[in-house]
Amino acid sequence: MPESEYKYGFHDPENYVYKAKPGLSYEIVSEISWLKDEPEWMQKIRHRALDYFLKKQLPKWGPFLGDIPFDDIYYYIKPSEKQETDWKDVPEGIRNTFDKLGIPEAEKKYLAGVGAQYESEVVYHSLREEWAEQGVVFLDMDGGLREYPEILKEYFGSVVPYTDNKFAALNTAVWSGGSFVYVPEGVEVAIPLQAYFRINAKNMGQFERTLIIAEKGSRVHYIEGCTAPVYSTDSLHSAVVEIVVKEGARVTYSTVQNWSKNVYNLVTKRSLVLRDGLMEWVDGNLGSGVSMKYPGAILKERGARAEVLSVAMASEGQQQDVGSKVVHMASDTSSTIVSKSISKSGGRSSFRGLVKVIPGLSGVKASVRCDALIMDDESRSDTYPYLDINSPEVEIGHEATVTKIGEEKLFYLMSRGISEIEASKLIVNGFIEPVVKRLPMEFAVEMNRLIDLEIEGSVG
Amino acid sequence: MAKGSNNNILIVDNLHVSVEGYEILKGVNLRIPKGEVHALMGPNGAGKSTLAYALMGHPAYRVTEGSVFFHGENLLNKTIDERAREGLFLAFQYPREISGLKVFHFLKKAYISRFGIDEGTFSSMDFFNEVKEKTKLLKMKEDFINRYLNEGFSGGEKKRMEILQMAMLKPEMAILDEPDSGLDIDAVRIVAEGVNSLRGPDIGVLLVTHYQRILNYIKPDVVHILVDGKVVKSGGPELAEHLETAGYEFAGAEV
Ligand SMILES: Nc1ncnc2c1ncn2[C@@H]1O[C@H](COP(=O)(O)OP(=O)(O)OP(=O)(O)O)[C@@H](O)[C@H]1O
Ligand SMILES: [Mg+2]
Numbered sequence: 001m002p003e004s005e006y007k008y009g010f011h012d013p014e015n016y017v018y019k020a021k022p023g024l025s026y027e028i029v030s031e032i033s034w035l036k037d038e039p040e041w042m043q044k045i046r047h048r049a050l051d052y053f054l055k056k057q058l059p060k061w062g063p064f065l066g067d068i069p070f071d072d073i074y075y076y077i078k079p080s081e082k083q084e085t086d087w088k089d090v091p092e093g094i095r096n097t098f099d100k101l102g103i104p105e106a107e108k109k110y111l112a113g114v115g116a117q118y119e120s121e122v123v124y125h126s127l128r129e130e131w132a133e134q135g136v137v138f139l140d141m142d143g144g145l146r147e148y149p150e151i152l153k154e155y156f157g158s159v160v161p162y163t164d165n166k167f168a169a170l171n172t173a174v175w176s177g178g179s180f181v182y183v184p185e186g187v188e189v190a191i192p193l194q195a196y197f198r199i200n201a202k203n204m205g206q207f208e209r210t211l212i213i214a215e216k217g218s219r220v221h222y223i224e225g226c227t228a229p230v231y232s233t234d235s236l237h238s239a240v241v242e243i244v245v246k247e248g249a250r251v252t253y254s255t256v257q258n259w260s261k262n263v264y265n266l267v268t269k270r271s272l273v274l275r276d277g278l279m280e281w282v283d284g285n286l287g288s289g290v291s292m293k294y295p296g297a298i299l300k301e302r303g304a305r306a307e308v309l310s311v312a313m314a315s316e317g318q319q320q321d322v323g324s325k326v327v328h329m330a331s332d333t334s335s336t337i338v339s340k341s342i343s344k345s346g347g348r349s350s351f352r353g354l355v356k357v358i359p360g361l362s363g364v365k366a367s368v369r370c371d372a373l374i375m376d377d378e379s380r381s382d383t384y385p386y387l388d389i390n391s392p393e394v395e396i397g398h399e400a401t402v403t404k405i406g407e408e409k410l411f412y413l414m415s416r417g418i419s420e421i422e423a424s425k426l427i428v429n430g431f432i433e434p435v436v437k438r439l440p441m442e443f444a445v446e447m448n449r450l451i452d453l454e455i456e457g458s459v460g
Numbered sequence: 461m462a463k464g465s466n467n468n469i470l471i472v473d474n475l476h477v478s479v480e481g482y483e484i485l486k487g488v489n490l491r492i493p494k495g496e497v498h499a500l501m502g503p504n505g506a507g508k509s510t511l512a513y514a515l516m517g518h519p520a521y522r523v524t525e526g527s528v529f530f531h532g533e534n535l536l537n538k539t540i541d542e543r544a545r546e547g548l549f550l551a552f553q554y555p556r557e558i559s560g561l562k563v564f565h566f567l568k569k570a571y572i573s574r575f576g577i578d579e580g581t582f583s584s585m586d587f588f589n590e591v592k593e594k595t596k597l598l599k600m601k602e603d604f605i606n607r608y609l610n611e612g613f614s615g616g617e618k619k620r621m622e623i624l625q626m627a628m629l630k631p632e633m634a635i636l637d638e639p640d641s642g643l644d645i646d647a648v649r650i651v652a653e654g655v656n657s658l659r660g661p662d663i664g665v666l667l668v669t670h671y672q673r674i675l676n677y678i679k680p681d682v683v684h685i686l687v688d689g690k691v692v693k694s695g696g697p698e699l700a701e702h703l704e705t706a707g708y709e710f711a712g713a714e715v
Contacts, residue, residue, distance in 0.1 A: 406556075407519065407520070408556055409556050409558055411516075411518050411519070411540060411556075412552065412555065412556040412558070413558070413566075413570075414539070414540040414541040414544065415516050415517075415540055415541075415543075415544055415549075415550050415552075416544055416566075416570035416573070416574065416625060416629065417541050417544035417545040417570055417573040417574035417629070418541055418544075418569055418570055418573045419541050419573065420539075420541070422569060422573065423541075426558065426561050426565075426566065426569060427558060427561070429560065429561075430558050430559055430560025430561035430608070430609075431559065431560055432560070433559075433560030433561075433608075434560065
């Protein structure tokens with residue numbers, strides 16, 4: 001989409017408290033850890049992760065990553081003196097940005113809590129009294145490490161170890177910000193918590209780290225949004241999200257990813273689901289230049305379930321390489337993966353769905369469905385299903401469809417007086433409706449709006 | 461023609477239409493005055509739907525010769541949506557399914573587009589009530605408006621949905637491509653009543669059908685017979701009745 005149509009492409013002047021030199025080194029990693037006054041074990045993990053990152057090759061599959069300017073990236077920027085709990089105390093420029101993004105307003109209306117990250121640090125954080133009183137913890141990850149070191153020590157890297165992949169290692173080495181969420185047994189957080197991630201500086205690298213622990217029978221919905229300015233040079237966003245869904249708990253994690261097209265978005269998100277727990281990923285990928293993202297679940301105990309619903313839109317200059325990875329490790333577990341991708345104006349979307357069932361299980365159900373909509377002849381969509389089923393008693397469904405935005409459907413709608421652009425919007429929004437309707441209303445509206453903008457930028 | 465030709469809402473002159481290089485319509489002539497219902501009959505493959513598509517502006521149906529005037533203006537250089545906004549309507553023989561698009565939302569978008577209404581000042585409530593009223597008239601279940609457009613609809617339900625759209629969009633010229641095919645006996649009557657309720661001095665109707673039954677309810681002013689891309693015969697309602705017994709051969713068709 002042309003720059004002018006990306007509403008969030010503006011940037012603020014840099015008045016930072018601290019900006020580390022660009023490039024990655026052991027010194028930078030030590031510096032980050034030192035600035036944060038971390039326990040030694042964390043510093044050690046960071047260094048080991050950096051070792052791993054440096055020796056590990058870039059992935060040989062998927063989008064080309066050889067152009068990531070690792071040496072020019074700023075790995076740590078501290079934008080303000082300290083984290084605030086009142087928007088009034090957030091530095092004005094930054095506050096204005098979040099105002100423009102509509103965060104304080106959304107907070108008042110329908111959120112249980114908000115974490116607002118700007119560059120490397122969370123500059124604002126809140127949790128409604130009501131939930132705090134019930135023992136819910138919602139902090140940035142640094143705060144989590146300071147206040148709940150025992151929990152972190154137990155869970156940090158337990159779902160996504162730094163050895164998982166090169167970018168998980170990078171995140172582990174230089175992580176900063178992100179969220180720490182703890183929901184005590186039986187507590188149901190009725191309205192969503194939201195984290196918002198904003199990159200502002202040129203060549204910025206943002207590496208937030210999130211850990212969500214939902215105790216027995218609890219329930220929480222966490223939403224993340226993100227945007228960045230439009231620059232001619234590349235930025236890097238590489239997050240790690242780890243979730244532990246305990247017995248009978250339910251976690252919903254929704255994303256509306258709307259980075260500018262100069263951002264590489266390479267994230268690792270995974271959930272460990274225990275007995276009768278339910279993990280739901282609702283993932284909307286609209287922005288970024290190259291995205292690689294496969295939110296997954298390890299269904300570790302009987303009755304565990306996972307649902308992964310994703311929408312990706314790849315437009316000019318974009319590659320959305322998305323999908324999911326689910327591992328069934330116990331009997332009577334079930335998973336559903338639904339992916340909808342739209343490719344237009346030369347964009348490329350790829351779906352990778354991996355379902356693995358270990359030997360000796362029964363009563364396992366898995367279904368994978370991916371639908372691709374291709375808007376024109378320059379665009380492309382690929383599907384790479386991997387089914388690794390080692391138990392005989394598995395009910396597995398796999399379905400993939402590729403549709404071109406049909407001349408016939410357009411003709412039908414246009415014969416009612418609807419313009420070509422409007423008709424395209426109706427068809428595309430209809431195509432993603434099964435996923436979008438799972439988002440809270442406000443986010444569904446935002447998602448439809450972003451899709452509409454993309455289409456306006458190309459048709460006609 | 462029976463009535464003054466300056467009153468024609470639609471004039472089709474020597475229309476030739478090709479699809480993928482094959483000429484399907486080979487010089488069709490038609491004049492439909494305001495307020496009249498013309499039936500168009502003819503064997504399978506004669507080109508009836510082709511005519512309907514070409515009039516609506518389907519890009520695959522190329523007009524190679526001839527002209528079409530719709531309330532006095534050249535229709536052929538207009539886009540599909542312009543034609544619709546100016547009051548042309550086509551009830552499809554095979555309506556499309558649009559998954560994920562709710563009927564009510566679609567109707568609203570269509571209505572707003574058709575009448576050039578500013579979405580901001582549009583009263584959804586009034587519109588909703590009107591849609592509800594029309595669904596009753598067509599004996600449709602109310603929950604239809606919350607379903608996805610034509611998805612999973614039965615054949616007959618799709619046909620009613622077409623008439624519902626026509627009722628909401630109040631066309632000046634409606635082409636109904638076999639609105640009765642696949643309908644049970646009661647449904648034919650209901651659809652016909654729906655169409656009749658929209659008849660008036662200002663609307664022209666071209667009704668494509670194979671059967672006399674619907675014409676018992678919707679009395680046509682004129683019946684045309686299209687064979688192999690040409691109108692081979694035109695006449696009064698008795699022509700349709702005659703067809704029922706004699707078939708198309710009497711009209712000179714090689715079938
Ligand atoms: N898109 C197309 N591609 C190829 N041939 C086509 C296409 N559309 C129509 N035709 C051909 O044009 C001829 C006329 O088709 P049309 O659908 O107009 O017939 P019809 O009179 O409506 O028939 P029916 O009564 O069966 O609905 C047929 O031979 C048909 O196969
Ligand atoms: Mg036909």
